[in-house]
Structures are given as structure tokens and as C-alpha cells.
Amino acid sequence: MTVADLSLGMRLKAQAGWNQTDADWRRFLHLQADGCFVAELDGTAVGTTTTCVFGPVAWVAMVLVDEAVRGRGIGTALMRHALAFLDGRAVRSVRLDATPLGQPVYEKLGFVAEYSLARYEGVLPAAAAHVTDVEPLAPELLSEVCRFDQAVTGTERGRMLSLLYEERPEAFRVLRRGGAVAGFLASRAGANAVLIGPCIARGDTGRRLLADVPRRCAGQRLFLDVPVPNLPAVSAVEAMGLTVQRHLLRMGRGEGVRDRVEELWASSGPEKG
Numbered sequence: 001m002t003v004a005d006l007s008l009g010m011r012l013k014a015q016a017g018w019n020q021t022d023a024d025w026r027r028f029l030h031l032q033a034d035g036c037f038v039a040e041l042d043g044t045a046v047g048t049t050t051t052c053v054f055g056p057v058a059w060v061a062m063v064l065v066d067e068a069v070r071g072r073g074i075g076t077a078l079m080r081h082a083l084a085f086l087d088g089r090a091v092r093s094v095r096l097d098a099t100p101l102g103q104p105v106y107e108k109l110g111f112v113a114e115y116s117l118a119r120y121e122g123v124l125p126a127a128a129a130h131v132t133d134v135e136p137l138a139p140e141l142l143s144e145v146c147r148f149d150q151a152v153t154g155t156e157r158g159r160m161l162s163l164l165y166e167e168r169p170e171a172f173r174v175l176r177r178g179g180a181v182a183g184f185l186a187s188r189a190g191a192n193a194v195l196i197g198p199c200i201a202r203g204d205t206g207r208r209l210l211a212d213v214p215r216r217c218a219g220q221r222l223f224l225d226v227p228v229p230n231l232p233a234v235s236a237v238e239a240m241g242l243t244v245q246r247h248l249l250r251m252g253r254g255e256g257v258r259d260r261v262e263e264l265w266a267s268s269g270p271e272k273g
Helices: 003-016 022-031 074-088 103-108 139-153 158-167 205-211 213-217 231-239
Strands: 036-041 044-054 057-065 093-098 112-123 134-136 173-177 180-188 194-201 221-227 243-254 264-266
Touching: 003 022, 003 044, 003 057, 022 044, 022 057, 022 158, 036 074, 044 074, 044 158, 057 074, 074 103, 093 103, 103 243, 112 231, 134 205, 139 158, 139 180, 139 194, 158 180, 173 205, 180 205, 180 213, 180 264, 194 205, 194 213, 205 213, 205 231, 205 264, 221 231, 221 243, 221 264, 231 264
Parallel strands: 057 093, 194 221
Antiparallel strands: 036 044, 044 057, 093 243, 112 221, 112 243, 134 173, 173 180, 180 194, 194 264
16 A cells, blocks of 8 residues: 555545545555555455554555445455454564454454454543643653553553654643653544544543533534443543444454553554554
8 A cells, every 4th residue: 555545545544434534545655654555446446454563463444435336356355465464574473453344354354352442432522620740741741641652551562652743742641640641642633524533541440530521612513432341431432422433352363462441541542552
């Protein structure tokens, strides 16, 4: 896949009703230019997939096939090609967030279920008060945030977080306890809604970070992908008045990744976990 294929990616994601923007596709190519692929059928581009290698862990995303040619094995072919690429990079763990449509394909390729995520959506009213202990993320704290993220997710996602911060530093918030990072939250614009996430936090810090969202995003449509096993996160999001749109299933292939789901308050989205 190259920049010349962005119009294909945008057409297929719109066909599927997904939330990605042109900036998201460009970010996929920036992070792993050699790991993004297009499928052709009789000389016509009809499918996409992206991968991103974070050391021993990799993510697969954007497995999209034109609805006119679904059921012909194109999605499976894309996945096999992506997995062969990742196997060649000596990746030990491959993860993805599956839609119900994709789950049977992934199961046949050796992926197993880990836990469910619920996509919450809604429009928030303005916050009644400022959350005083939540602050903008200063550049000098970015490396600490990246280390904090790795400790919770079991994945070295510093490249991705640094790129998101470079694009929109104002979209990051952090909360510190005793001078150390205890949680952070990011957001980004989408085609259909603002995506809130990742939100990585210890204890009740996640609830404080989420409480700051209405002040900045009131009146906008929001999406949050919340791990269902994190009951405090589910409770906090539902208390905000957001409702479940759909469910995704986090799946893995190879060695399991030990992420701390109780500290994952909102995913970064299906693209990178």
C-alpha cells in the first residue's frame, strides 16, 4: 500500500461505516510503510490491511474488502499475507480487535479470544466544573507517559504515542500523583465522532480523566472503546450517559500479552489497541 491507495482505503472504510480519516491512513503508512497491503482482483484493488510492529508484539488492522466481492477469500488472503510478513519479522505476539464479521476468519488463522470491548457513543453536555488535577501533557512528560503505557499494555507503543502527540499535543491530558504519571488520556478526530483513547490509568485516576472530557468535548459525538472486564471504567462511562453501539473482540495469536486490563480505561481504537 502507498499514498496513492489512500482513496481506496477511504472508500472501503466509508463502505463499512468506520471512523478513520485520511490522517489515520497516513499514520498507518508512516508507522509501518512496508507492512500495509492492498489486494487486487483481476487488476482491480478491492481490499486493504495494515500491520504495525512494536518489537515482539504486532497489531493487524483495517482488514477491509469491497462488499461487491466479499465471500471469495480475499480477507483471508490479506490476513495470510500480513501474518507471513509479521512472521518474517520474528514477531512473537499478533493482536487485533475483531468485528463479528471478521472473527471467524481470524479464528481459522489461529487467533483466540482474549476479552471483549464495548464501543460507547453519545454527545455529552458541558461539564459543571473544571477537574483541577487533570492537566495538559507537557513535552517533557511524554517519555514517562510512554513508559507508563508500556507497563500497562505490555507493548512498546512509544512511536505511535509520540506521533499522535506530534500531530495534536492539545489532545493529551495527564494526571500525576506525587509527581509521577498516574494516568493519561488522548483523543483524536474521526470521520463520524471524536475517539477518546487511549486512556491508561491506575485506580480512580481513570474516572478523573474521563470527568475532564465533557469540558473539552461538550456537544460533540464521542466514541470510547472500553474493555468490558474493567467494571469501574464501564460504570464511569455509563454514568456519563454514553450507550453501547457495538462490541469488538480482542484476539491474539502466538504468545499472550500480559496487559493490565484493570488499568485500561479506553482503548486507542481497533487500529492499535
